[in-house]
Amino acid sequence: xxxxxxxxxxxxxxxxxxxxxxxxxxxxxxxxxxxxxxxxxxxxxxxxxxxxxxxxxxxxxxxxxxxxxxxxxxxxxxxxxxxxxxxxxxxxxxxxxxxxxxxxxxxxxxxxxxxxxxxxxxxxxxxxxxxxxxxxxxxxxxxxxxxxxxxxxxxxxxxxxxxxxxxxxxxxxxxxxxxxxxxxxxxxxxxxxxxxxxxxxxxxxxxxxxxxxxxxxxxxxxxxxxxxxxxxxxxxxxxxxxxxxxx
Amino acid sequence: xxxxxxxxxxxxxxxxxxxxxxxxxxxxxxxxxxxxxxxxxxxxxxxxxxxxxxxxxxxxxxxxxxxxxxxxxxxxxxxxxxxxxxxxxxxxxxxxxxxxxxxxxxxxxxxxxxxxxxxxxxxxxxxxxxxxxxxxxxxxxxxxxxxxxxxxxxxxxxxxxxxxxxxxxxxxxxxxxxxxxxxxxxxxxxxxxxxxxxxxxxxxxxxxxxxxxxxxxxxxxxxxxxxxxxxxxxxxxxxxxxxxxxxxxxxxxxxxxxxxxxxxxxxxxxxxxxxxxxxxxxxxxxxxxxxxxxxxx
Numbered sequence: 198x199x200x201x202x203x204x205x206x207x208x209x210x211x212x213x214x215x216x217x218x219x220x221x222x223x224x225x226x227x228x229x230x231x232x233x234x235x236x237x238x239x240x241x242x243x244x245x246x247x248x249x250x251x252x253x254x255x256x257x258x259x260x261x262x263x264x265x266x267x268x269x270x271x272x273x274x275x276x277x278x279x280x281x282x283x284x285x286x287x288x289x290x291x292x293x294x295x296x297x298x299x300x301x302x303x304x305x306x307x308x309x310x311x312x313x314x315x316x317x318x319x320x321x322x323x324x325x326x327x328x329x330x331x332x333x334x335x336x337x338x339x340x341x342x343x344x345x346x347x348x349x350x351x352x353x354x355x356x357x358x359x360x361x362x363x364x365x366x367x368x369x370x371x372x373x374x375x376x377x378x379x380x381x382x383x384x385x386x387x388x389x390x391x392x393x394x395x396x397x398x399x400x401x402x403x404x405x406x407x408x409x410x411x412x413x414x415x416x417x418x419x420x421x422x423x424x425x426x427x428x429x430x431x432x433x434x435x436x437x438x439x440x441x442x443x444x
Numbered sequence: 445x446x447x448x449x450x451x452x453x454x455x456x457x458x459x460x461x462x463x464x465x466x467x468x469x470x471x472x473x474x475x476x477x478x479x480x481x482x483x484x485x486x487x488x489x490x491x492x493x494x495x496x497x498x499x500x501x502x503x504x505x506x507x508x509x510x511x512x513x514x515x516x517x518x519x520x521x522x523x524x525x526x527x528x529x530x531x532x533x534x535x536x537x538x539x540x541x542x543x544x545x546x547x548x549x550x551x552x553x554x555x556x557x558x559x560x561x562x563x564x565x566x567x568x569x570x571x572x573x574x575x576x577x578x579x580x581x582x583x584x585x586x587x588x589x590x591x592x593x594x595x596x597x598x599x600x601x602x603x604x605x606x607x608x609x610x611x612x613x614x615x616x617x618x619x620x621x622x623x624x625x626x627x628x629x630x631x632x633x634x635x636x637x638x639x640x641x642x643x644x645x646x647x648x649x650x651x652x653x654x655x656x657x658x659x660x661x662x663x664x665x666x667x668x669x670x671x672x673x674x675x676x677x678x679x680x681x682x683x684x685x686x687x688x689x690x691x692x693x694x695x696x697x698x699x700x701x702x703x704x705x706x707x708x709x710x711x712x713x714x715x716x717x718x719x720x721x722x723x724x725x726x727x728x729x730x731x732x733x734x735x736x737x738x739x740x741x
Contacts, residue, residue, distance in 0.1 A: 250613075253613075253616075253617045254617070255613060255616045255617065273619040273621070274619065276617075276619055277618065277619035278618070278619070280617065281614075281617060281618065282613070282614055282617045284610040284613065284614070285610075286609075286610055289609040289610045289611065290610040290611055290614065291611055292611045292629055292632075292633070293633070293714070293715065293716055294632050294633065294713070294714065294715055300611075303615070303618075303628075304618055307618055307619070307620070336715045336716070338715075338716050349614075352614070356618065362617075
């Protein structure tokens with residue numbers, strides 16, 4: 198379970214000694230329950246990716262706390278293996294010098310230090326995301342966008358995490374591939390019994406995958422609503438966002 | 445060794461590697477390989493032309509040019525290599541720390557680098573020689589002190605670029621330590637840049653050491669050093685210009701070999717470049733097939 202309490206984050210604008218700071222997130226509190234798929238929706242610059250980095254523990258909030266099972270997210274051992282991520286930019290998601298096999302090995306070595314990893318495990322992972330074992334020796338620049346994103350998903354599920362954070366994971370793929378990847382995510386969710394935090398600007402994709410969506414605007418939570426009651430949103434901003442999609 | 449294979453295919457790189465390793469070997473084993481003692485004077489053989497006993501002839505004191513060339517490898521190539529490794533090592537560590545951790549660490553380290561870089565290199569080397577005295581080791585100390593800042597700059601830029609990428613973020617998410625992330629992800633990515641920076645500095649260091657010896661600030665006579673051999677040949681530049689050939693060609697060969705090798709090392713390390721080099725082969729086959737098809741039509 199993930200608990201976020203009154204999180205604030207700001208960044209310095211300008212040089213090292215600059216006084217001015219830009220407030221990116223303020224007063225963010227929510228909970229994510231195991232197995233749930235939570236969508237975080239917002240426009241560019243709304244702070245949703247910053248929130249993603251805080252949830253992953255890569256950065257620390259200025260105030261407030263982000264806790265996985267009661268332990269702070271920026272504590273490496275607390276989140277080790279329990280949380281994973283898929284990012285937007287598939288061109289830089291895999292180390293350009295690594296083959297697919299080596300990229301998939303990486304999360305596995307986290308648990309098994311002696312790198313004595315069953316090679317069938319890698320085949321199985323590839324198979325689960327709809328790729329065959331001929332991909333093992335390919336380099337990332339030889340993959341298409343959809344294939345690269347599938348490899349990233351395979352890499353993310355390799356540690357069998359309880360939660361995967363998808364930061365605009367389908368946004369840079371084209372329409373039909375988006376649906377394929379979303380379907381893949383749906384099937385993996387049941388196979389591995391895990392949950393997602395799905396950060397996106399695309400309400401339709403979020404509605405397709407998520408149980409609950411949280412609409413973020415200018416670093417604040419505008420509204421949180423269950424997907425099946427998406428039409429009953431209260432705040433004017435959320436209504437406007439929905440109208441744009443419906444139209 | 446994955447990267448050794450493409451070097452074997454690249455003839456120029458293979459030749460460069462061979463040349464460099466032969467040079468290093470010859471420098472290490474100079475006492476066994478040199479036909480004569482490097483400072484053995486034979487006044488009767490002054491400016492003698494190449495002969496079976498003295499392959500490259502004799503200099504103004506009748507010393508064997510070949511032996512002096514072989515002994516000269518030590519200061520000109522081996523010690524320069526040590527100074528290079530030292531400054532590249534310091535620069536790499538500083539560059540990685542600054543580029544990876546950013547923020548205040550980065551700012552402080554880079555201001556120190558700016559301070560170092562604001563002194564012109566030659567002048568500071570001269571100043572260090574002025575303080576510590578004339579001699580090879582002091583020049584090498586000055587080099588190590590001067591050049592690390594430049595390395596740090598280059599490597600920091602390259603690390604910064606990769607430290608932002610999603611694969612590093614993913615490794616951080618998984619909970620790998622910073623040192624492991626740097627070793628596994630950033631070192632391979634930054635290695636081509638490091639190789640190019642180091643090789644170009646190696647060339648300029650050899651030339652600078654030669655330059656300082658030429659000015660009489662480096663190696664002291666009667667020890668052999670390539671730059672000093674050039675300097676000695678300079679006095680008879682018009683009557684015996686061939687004396688400049690041996691050290692001059694040696695410097696040019698070693699410097700170009702290092703540069704060519706680092707170039708192809710860069711190609712060998714990066715799989716993206718490797719396939720783009722391999723690909724045209726298969727593509728031409730496909731293209732010619734297509735051409736035939738259209739010709740038939």
